Amino acid sequence: xxxxxxxxxxxxxxxxxxxxxxxxxxxxxxxxxxxxxxxxxxxxxxxxxxxxxxxxxxxxxxxxxxxxxxxxxxxxxxxxxx
Numbered sequence: 493x494x495x496x497x498x499x500x501x502x503x504x505x506x507x508x509x510x511x512x513x514x515x516x517x518x519x520x521x522x523x524x525x526x527x528x529x530x531x532x533x534x535x536x537x538x539x540x541x542x543x544x545x546x547x548x549x550x551x552x553x554x555x556x557x558x559x560x561x562x563x564x565x566x567x568x569x570x571x572x573x574x
Contacts, residue, residue, distance in 0.1 A: 496510065496511050
């Protein structure tokens with residue numbers, strides 16, 4: 493957090509402009525934008541378990557669709573089946 497205070501008789505717009513300039517010079521804005529959408533890499537175990545659970549869910553819905561307990565989708569299937 494910056495320790496800038498508004499000067500006497502300084503307008504709010506001028507103060508904000510001065511604050512933004514100091515942030516720009518310090519590199520805080522650049523760092524915040526850099527890490528804004530960063531997601532850490534998942535471990536192999538986590539990705540493996542997620543893919544297994546996804547495959548189970550897909551096979552379950554396919555089974556229910558084949559047995560007639562789920563309505564068939566009229567839209568194009570999102571997954572590429574071959």
